[in-house]
Amino acid sequence: MTRFRLRAAISEVWWKALGRAGLTRERWERLPLTARRAVVVTTWVGIGLVLTAAFGVWQWSALAVAAVVLFLLVPPWDRLGVGRVRVGRFFAPAAVLALAIAYPYYAGGANLAGMPQLPIFGPLPQMSTMVVMMIFVMMALGLNFVVGYAGLLDLGYVAFYAMGAYMAGWFASSQFSNQNVNLGAVGILPGTTGFHFSIWLVLLMAGIATALIGVIIGLPTLRLRGDYLAIVTLGFGEIMPQIAQNGNDLFGTGFNLTNGTGGITPIDGPGFGHWIHDHIGLPLNYLNVQDTPSVPGGFDTVFFWTALALVLITVFCSARLRDSRLGRAWIAIREDEVAAAAMGVPLMRTKTWSYATGAFFGGVAGAFYASYRSGTFPDDFFFNISVFILSMVILGGMGSIWGVIVGACFLAYLDREGLSNVGAWINDKVLPCNGGTPPAGKVIGHGCIDVPGIEFGIFGAIIVIVMLFRPEGLIPSRRRAQELHEGVHDEPLYDVSH
Amino acid sequence: MATEVTAHAPVRPRRPIVSYVMPVTAAVLLVLLVTWLAINFEKSPSYFFTIFFIGLTVGAVYALVALGYTLVYGILELINFAHGDVFMLGGLFSATMIVSVFGLSTGASTGALIGAIFGSLAVAMVACGVLNVAVERVAYRPLRNAPRLAPLITAIGMSFILENVAIIWKGPGYTAVPDVLPRGHVFSFSGVTYTWEKLIVVLITVPVLVALLWLVQRTKQGKAMRATAQDRDAAAMMGINVNRTISFTFLIAGALAGAAGLVYALYFGQIRYDTGFRLGLIAFTSAVLGGIGNLPGAVLGALCIGFIQAFNEGLSWHSPGSDWTESIVFSILILILVFRPEGLLGERTPEGG
Numbered sequence: 053m054t055r056f057r058l059r060a061a062i063s064e065v066w067w068k069a070l071g072r073a074g075l076t077r078e079r080w081e082r083l084p085l086t087a088r089r090a091v092v093v094t095t096w097v098g099i100g101l102v103l104t105a106a107f108g109v110w111q112w113s114a115l116a117v118a119a120v121v122l123f124l125l126v127p128p129w130d131r132l133g134v135g136r137v138r139v140g141r142f143f144a145p146a147a148v149l150a151l152a153i154a155y156p157y158y159a160g161g162a163n164l165a166g167m168p169q170l171p172i173f174g175p176l177p178q179m180s181t182m183v184v185m186m187i188f189v190m191m192a193l194g195l196n197f198v199v200g201y202a203g204l205l206d207l208g209y210v211a212f213y214a215m216g217a218y219m220a221g222w223f224a225s226s227q228f229s230n231q232n233v234n235l236g237a238v239g240i241l242p243g244t245t246g247f248h249f250s251i252w253l254v255l256l257m258a259g260i261a262t263a264l265i266g267v268i269i270g271l272p273t274l275r276l277r278g279d280y281l282a283i284v285t286l287g288f289g290e291i292m293p294q295i296a297q298n299g300n301d302l303f304g305t306g307f308n309l310t311n312g313t314g315g316i317t318p319i320d321g322p323g324f325g326h327w328i329h330d331h332i333g334l335p336l337n338y339l340n341v342q343d344t345p346s347v348p349g350g351f352d353t354v355f356f357w358t359a360l361a362l363v364l365i366t367v368f369c370s371a372r373l374r375d376s377r378l379g380r381a382w383i384a385i386r387e388d389e390v391a392a393a394a395m396g397v398p399l400m401r402t403k404t405w406s407y408a409t410g411a412f413f414g415g416v417a418g419a420f421y422a423s424y425r426s427g428t429f430p431d432d433f434f435f436n437i438s439v440f441i442l443s444m445v446i447l448g449g450m451g452s453i454w455g456v457i458v459g460a461c462f463l464a465y466l467d468r469e470g471l472s473n474v475g476a477w478i479n480d481k482v483l484p485c486n487g488g489t490p491p492a493g494k495v496i497g498h499g500c501i502d503v504p505g506i507e508f509g510i511f512g513a514i515i516v517i518v519m520l521f522r523p524e525g526l527i528p529s530r531r532r533a534q535e536l537h538e539g540v541h542d543e544p545l546y547d548v549s550h
Numbered sequence: 551m552a553t554e555v556t557a558h559a560p561v562r563p564r565r566p567i568v569s570y571v572m573p574v575t576a577a578v579l580l581v582l583l584v585t586w587l588a589i590n591f592e593k594s595p596s597y598f599f600t601i602f603f604i605g606l607t608v609g610a611v612y613a614l615v616a617l618g619y620t621l622v623y624g625i626l627e628l629i630n631f632a633h634g635d636v637f638m639l640g641g642l643f644s645a646t647m648i649v650s651v652f653g654l655s656t657g658a659s660t661g662a663l664i665g666a667i668f669g670s671l672a673v674a675m676v677a678c679g680v681l682n683v684a685v686e687r688v689a690y691r692p693l694r695n696a697p698r699l700a701p702l703i704t705a706i707g708m709s710f711i712l713e714n715v716a717i718i719w720k721g722p723g724y725t726a727v728p729d730v731l732p733r734g735h736v737f738s739f740s741g742v743t744y745t746w747e748k749l750i751v752v753l754i755t756v757p758v759l760v761a762l763l764w765l766v767q768r769t770k771q772g773k774a775m776r777a778t779a780q781d782r783d784a785a786a787m788m789g790i791n792v793n794r795t796i797s798f799t800f801l802i803a804g805a806l807a808g809a810a811g812l813v814y815a816l817y818f819g820q821i822r823y824d825t826g827f828r829l830g831l832i833a834f835t836s837a838v839l840g841g842i843g844n845l846p847g848a849v850l851g852a853l854c855i856g857f858i859q860a861f862n863e864g865l866s867w868h869s870p871g872s873d874w875t876e877s878i879v880f881s882i883l884i885l886i887l888v889f890r891p892e893g894l895l896g897e898r899t900p901e902g903g
Contacts (some may be wrong), residue, residue: 287884495718505722509710512714
């Protein structure tokens with residue numbers, strides 16, 4: 053209960069100070085909503101600008117950014133209506149989407165240099181980081197089906213990611229050298245062996261295969277309750293990479309399924325082929341896209357736009373499924389399994405669907421990532437990744453689409469760039485490091501700290517702090533927050549699964 | 551006509567086919583396992599026994615860790631993911647004590663060795679016990695009334711925090727412990743050898759286990775623990791300080807993990823930040839195999855897993871080998887949880903379904 057007292061105390065001090073200056077809480081609350089919002093947003097933007105200047109990363113473009121922020125946040129866009137249609141509620145998603153689509157044009161490739169930097173965190177993320185962020189957003193949204201909607205703790209989500217990546221490895225590379233199949237793949241020289249399916253087809257296949265795996269894993273295990281389910285999924289998540297690692301000589305038969313620790317590489321890139329390229333103008337082969345003013349950032353940028361499209365599909369499915377009959381059944385199970393069963397919700401089928409749906413998006417994301425990296429390696433698929441994706445969902449807010457997107461973007465950014473930037477800043481400005489590095493085999497020493505070296509400790513701390521002080525996450529879904537604070541009982545009176 | 555007769559014939563209620571799957575599969579697996587062991591035994595009995603003793607030793611270490619899981623699960627119904635990492639820190643404490651404080655190196659005198667072992671044991675047990683209590687205080691107690699998954703999630707977070715504490719302290723590489731245990735033979739009988747190091751592991755482990763059993767079953771504090779495990783509210787009404795009892799349980803579990811850490815460091819000679827996570831999962835599997843919440847069950851399960859691991863990694867004839875150890879252990883875990891969640895010795899709990 054510390055959090056409430058702390059927050060109340062801060063707010064009390066704050067209002068006392070403002071009251072001395074003549075602005076009591078009552079006067080403030082009588083102001084119109086838009087005026088209040090204008091004051092608050094302007095204050096925060098001002099603080100941001102001051103910080104940017106104070107940390108020595110000032111660029112004049114920061115003022116443009118500030119103007120855009122004010123324009124988007126101050127007017128009451130959400131009340132906008134055309135006739136009786138409330139188009140306002142689409143304003144925020146549309147604005148975010150437009151900013152994301154246009155990202156390469158203001159911060160992609162060489163444009164990044166003109167953008168303001170963030171204090172401590174350094175420059176805005178590069179295009180390659182943006183691609184990875186979008187892929188992790190997709191995975192986190194997939195896990196959100198299981199953890200956020202249905203309330204089942206899945207500690208082995210990495211198994212689905214691995215499955216998707218290996219589907220891409222099998223059907224879009226030269227792994228099976230006794231085959232020679234080319235089904236719509238681009239950039240394949242004639243006579244290349246192996247399965248070469250079009251990546252678009254592979255994405256779909258990966259999703260379906262992974263969803264099937266989800267069902268196979270789910271059917272026997274979803275009878276188990278909460279923590280047992282968590283540990284079983286963890287078990288699957290540990291078995292999968294071991295199969296990947298040892299699958300180059302499966303059970304002594306000499307059959308090379310996964311190419312062992314070497315992984316499967318290279319994997320084909322996506323592309324639309326000649327006909328679409330000539331008639332519509334979509335890229336022929338992603339790997340050949342050059343860095344031009346119309347596509348700043350080159351092939352990273354087209355991957356980013358594609359990933360963004362995949363994220364959009366995922367978001368659409370998340371939102372629609374959440375409000376569907378199935379989604380309401382998931383939420384009912386999450387809130388009270390006994391009551392849901394009593395109301396006629398088929399527990400097993402509903403849970404299995406949540407598993408399969410989550411697995412589907414994990415598989416698609418895994419296959420896309422494998423295609424982007426042009427390879428899949430067993431070392432990528434350990435427990436850490438499951439926890440990494442889980443912490444995205446927890447940080448953002450379980451069950452909240454906006455929250456999960458923000459959590460995934462932030463943590464994926466920290467993983468790829470943020471932590472090393474923060475570490476460099478700390479070593480440069482706080483610690484007496486003088487451009488050195490910690491001694492070999494250590495993460496702290498010589499006055500330096502290797503922040504990415506303790507990355508997962510930081511994620512662990514994020515998990516603990518969020519669960520203790522704000523279990524509903526940064527951007528909570530209203531319903532989940534209520535549950536977590538009022539303490540819905542998920543303890544069964546008796547076991548209903550029999 | 552004939553069809554009508556069959557249609558009206560009395561239908562005997564049939565058991566669904568699925569209900570036969572589990573016993574038949576279990577029987578087939580068991581027969582295969584026994585055959586495999588028998589053939590390996592027949593090929594080289596002395597080698598078989600050597601491997602058997604390795605399994606016994608490893609199983610003893612697992613037992614110490616598994617008891618910690620089972621104690622905590624018994625009282626809070628919480629899988630304490632951080633337990634394996636407390637064990638790992640215990641190993642690092644012991645390694646530091648042995649190397650830096652007692653300055654032991656290979657071939658130390660028996661007196662120095664015994665003193666150092668007991669000194670390190672005491673330090674590791676106390677340190678890990680206190681650490682475990684602190685973990686409970688910080689990460690689990692505030693969530694006592696939260697939905698059940700909340701403390702599980704913080705447990706994972708704590709596990710990662712402790713691992714990274716180890717990384718900060720010792721770096722991401724292995725911390726080596728000198729080979730201080732005597733490697734001489736206790737007995738050597740027609741090719742079967744039993745060495746001192748293995749005996750020492752058992753000699754440290756067994757008294758700790760006996761003391762624990764005595765504590766839980768014969769003392770007043772143990773009675774309070776059992777009462778709290780059965781019904782927290784009723785125990786509180788009977789005047790038991792529930793929070794203190796839970797803290798005490800974490801203290802005991804942590805102390806066991808500390809002892810296991812010392813034994814592990816001495817026997818295996820190297821330890822690093824992720825040792826605890828892997829071994830913790832294996833130990834948790836042992837606890838589940840024996841029946842979670844059941845103390846003798848945890849020991850039995852740990853010995854089984856120890857033997858399975860040793861036979862898998864050691865035997866020469868058609869064994870999957872160490873590449874597959876974790877897969878085998880986790881497959882056992884999954885099969886047990888799905889088909890017999892009460893474990894070998896446990897009673898059927900509602901959790902298992």
